[in-house]
Amino acid sequence: MSGNGKKRPPLVADKRYTAKPAAKKAAGPSKKPAKPAARRKVAPKRAKPRGVIGWILAAFRWMTRLIWALSWRVGLVTGLIIGGFSLYFASQLPDASELIDGRTRGSVTMTDLSGSVFAWRGDQFGGMVTAETVSPHLHNAVVATEDKRFYRHFGISPRGIASAVRINLREGRGPLSGNGGSTITQQTAKLLCLGVPFDPNVWESERAYEADCRQSSLWRKAREAVFSVGMEIKYTKEEILTIYLNRAYLGAGSRGFEAAAQRYFGISAAEVNPAQAAMLAGLLTAPSANAPTRNLQRAQDRASVVIGLMEEQAYLTPEQVRDARLNPATLSDAARASSGGFFADWVMDSGPEFFTRNTTEDVIIRTTLDQRIQNAAEEALLQVFENDVKEGSEAQAAIVVMSADGAVRAMVGGRNISATGAFNRATQALRQTGSAFKPFIYAAALDLGMSPYDMVDDAPTCWQRTGSPNWCPENYDREFVGPISLVDALATSRNIPAIVVSEEVGRGLVSSVANGFGVQGDLAAGPALALGVSESTLLDMTGAFAGILNGGSAVTPYGLTDLRLMGDDTPLMDASSVGIGERIIRQEAARQLTWMMTKVVEQGTGTRARIDGWQIAGKTGTTQGSRDAWFIGFTGDYVTGVWMGYDDNRRLTGVTGGGLPATIWRETMQRVLSDQQPTPLPMSIPERPFATGVLESQGGEAPAQDILNLLDSILTGTN
Structure with a gap:
């Protein structure tokens, strides 16, 4: 069988093996083998949140990302808007010197028979002062009390606002009620009424105008902040402080620190000592309630707090603090004399309206008042009511003393001898x-x-x-x-x-x-x-x-004996022979x-x-x-009437x-x-x-x- 000479077909078993590769051809360049493709890294799959806590955390993360995405965009837009409006306000603001005296009416200063000042009416303005010319103690007291970061912020203080809101909420008030967290710049903006001037055709009265300027609302605060930044762009810090020192109301009709220093102490704002400076700065929070002519003890207590702030901020040495507390500020003789209020009100009512009640000028009126006689009448009335009238009695009395020619030397219009603007039983009853x-x-x-x-x-x-x-x-x-x-x-x-x-x-x-x-x-x-x-x-x-x-x-x-404008020696009217x-x-x-x-x-x-x-x-x-x-x-010599x-x-x-x-x-x-x-x-x-x-x-x-x-x-x- 082996010799039959025919070719044998491959066995089935041989088909299970791969045939050997053919020999490489000698001719032609050899090809570089292809680089194997890089394998893609597949991130491990995040485990799906499990349970309620997982879902809450996921929602919180999503919300945080959304808020951040919105915040920086809104912040950017808001910043651009504030910057734009601030630049606009800055371009509209006048020179700082034009904003010093912002009164819409003038003042009346009354002197007695001897020429001594005994009463003030209207808005007193003692003259312009600057942040550099006032006493350094006064400068420091105002900054320490009202805005200790005044020289470090750009008109607004987010930290101060946040602190004020926290205090207001903690004390049960609204977030904008009570403490305002305002900087001196913001307070100055408010004093300027955000650049809106008084218009008698728009406002019922100056009081209504000022009430609108002082209102607190979210929109008002926003405008105030923008206006404040505009002021910081336009003015230097010292110019802003100068405007503030001249326009702030400090009680008893005093507009500005020069008027207040003269009103309460009889000296210039450049001469006040630490105790006096602290008392003046302390009036800024509540000028009418803290006025020393109204309650000297309350004014001194508030001044003590201001002295403490000045000490904390290193404006006063321990020796100065000790001296200021041992020798608190007191009123001048003229300011201490609370007499003549009824008389002064009568002169204001009986004088020419355009130079008294509605004056736009600063007027000095020489009167017939004799303070010695005025004090005698007040002392007599109080003594009789204290010794001879039943306690708790509501009976009233009035006294008028005059010379034979009608010159009134004293007037008491009721038992409250220090009252001003009260019902005068000597002239009105x-x-x-x-x-x-x-x-x-x-x-x-x-x-x-x-x-x-x-x-x-x-x-x-x-x-x-x-x-x-x-x-x-x-x-x-x-x-x-x-x-x-x-x-x-x-x-x-x-x-x-x-x-x-x-x-x-x-x-x-x-x-x-x-x-x-x-x-x-x-x-x-x-x-x-x-x-x-x-x-x-x-x-x-x-x-x-x-x-x-x-x-x-x-x-x-x-x-009224004669009337003249402040700084003018020639009387505008002489009533001495009437x-x-x-x-x-x-x-x-x-x-x-x-x-x-x-x-x-x-x-x-x-x-x-x-x-x-x-x-x-x-x-x-x-x-x-x-x-x-x-x-x-x-x-x-004298005629005296008692009712x-x-x-x-x-x-x-x-x-x-x-x-x-x-x-x-x-x-x-x-x-x-x-x-x-x-x-x-x-x-x-x-x-x-x-x-x-x-x-x-x-x-x-x-x-x-x-x-x-x-x-x-x-x-x-x-x-």
């Missing part, structure tokens, strides 16, 4: 005058030629009234004494004789004399005119009595009336007003129902004009006259006639024929 009106009745009678010794019948009498029952008045003691002389009738304040004389000379003449002397308003038309049922103010009544003292000429009470007017009664009649009124004090209803060694003329007054009590009297009563017109208990008002009058005048020589009164003592007739009361109709017969008998000597 219209009250019935009671028997204090009676001198005008006798003035009219004496001017017609009647004698103080003429007799009148004090007897029960009724007067007819149209459409009403007859009027049958009584005397205060409800007794009748019969025939009585005019001088005795006035001294004992008899009602019936006063009515009889008033009806005899004529009500029209009595009203004309009273009006001529300065008792203003419409006087009663009936016979009750004689009992003082008409109303008047204490100022007018005191001025009317001054007319009697000066010989019978009308007097206009005045307090007091005495036209003659109302004959001089002899006035002199006789003065003598009659001395009997009121010597032996009549006004004996409590007597002062040893002095001639005093006066008249008591008590109205129906004892709702008003008066005593008005005068020496040779007492309740504001709500309640009845006074146990008070008449000859009681507490006469006591207040005496206490006042004893202080006023203590160092003076007695001055005699200008009076005439009439000669007593041989005999007198009696004016009988007959329902208001005087017996004319009896009077003619009486005069005839006197002339012929038959009576």
Whole structure:
């Protein structure tokens, strides 16, 4: 079988092996073997979150990424917007010097008779100061108190705002209520009202304008921040601080630190020591409440806190701190004198409006006030109320002291002697005058030629009234004494004789004399005119009595002597000669009336007003129902009026004009006259006639024929 010569086919087993490769060809270049492809690295799969916590963490991570992505974009856009608006505001701002005095009205400074300042009204501006010219202690106190990072920020302090919001929320307030975290630059921006000027056509008042400037809202804060950055671009730090030092309100009408230093200490802001600087800086948080003229102890306590801040920030040495606390700042004599507030308010109300209440200039007014007399009146009133008036009583009193020509020397408008802008009972309260009106009745009678010794019948009498029952008045003691002389009738304040004389000379003449002397308003038309049922103010009544003292000429009470602009020596107005007017009664009649009124004090209803060694003329007054009590009297130099009563017109208990008002009058005048020589009164003592007739009361109709017969008998000597 092996030799059959045929080729054998491959075995099946051989097919399982790969055939050997063929031999390489010698010809042609050899090819480089291809590099194996790189294998892709596959990141390990993140384990899927498991459970609720996993899902929360995933959501938090996603939210964080979103917030960050939005924040930096919004921040960038916001920064660009703030920068753009800040640059705009910076381009609109004027020079810093033009922003120093931002007042929309001026000030009034009042001096007394001797030229000493005693009162300020309006917005006081003491003149421009700069951050370099004020006392270094004041500069440091303001920075330490208001913005210790002032020189390190660019107008706003995120750290300060965050701290303020935290404090406000912790104390239960809104985030923008209370602490504001404002920098000095932001406070200055607020003082500038973000560049919006006052327009009287837009704002109801300056107060409304300032209230809008001070409002706190998110939008307002945003505008304030932008404006502040604009200020930092436009001005240097010292210029910003200068604007702030000149425009900040510091209480008592003081605008700026120069005005405040002069107002409280009587010195310049360049001269204040550490204690004074601390007190001034402490006023910035609450200028009205912390003003030393209002509460000196509170101002000193606040100053102590400021001193502590200055010490912490190394502005004061331990020795300076110790000295400042041992010797706290106090008020100057002028600032300490709280007297004259009612007088100053009256001068402001009575002066020309465009130079007082609505002045846009800085005005100096010289007045008639005598601070020695003012202090005497205040001390007297307080002493009597403390010693002689029941504790808790709400009764009020007022005092006016003037010279015979109407120059007002003192004025107390109520028991709160330090009040300003309060209701002035000396000038604003219209009250019935009671028997204090009676001198005008006798003035009219004496001017017609009647004698103080003429007799009148004090007897029960009724007067007819149209459409009403007859009027049958009584005397205060409800007794009748019969025939009585005019001088005795006035001294004992008899009602019936006063009515009889008033009806005899004529009500029209009595009203004309009273009006001529300065008792203003419409006087009663009936016979009750004689009992003082008409109303008047204490100022007018005191001025009317001054007319009697000066010989019978009308007097206009005045307090303004001259007025000039600050820095100008030429007065714009001179009112020193406005007091005495036209003659109302004959001089002899006035002199006789003065003598009659001395009997009121010597032996009549006004004996409590007597002062040893002095001639005093006066008249008591008590109205129906004892709702008003008066005593008005005068020496040779001064006329003083006192009123007492309740504001709500309640009845006074146990008070008449000859009681507490006469006591207040005496206490006042004893202080006023203590160092003076007695001055005699200008009076005439009439000669007593041989005999007198009696004016009988007959329902208001005087017996004319009896009077003619009486005069005839006197002339012929038959009576």
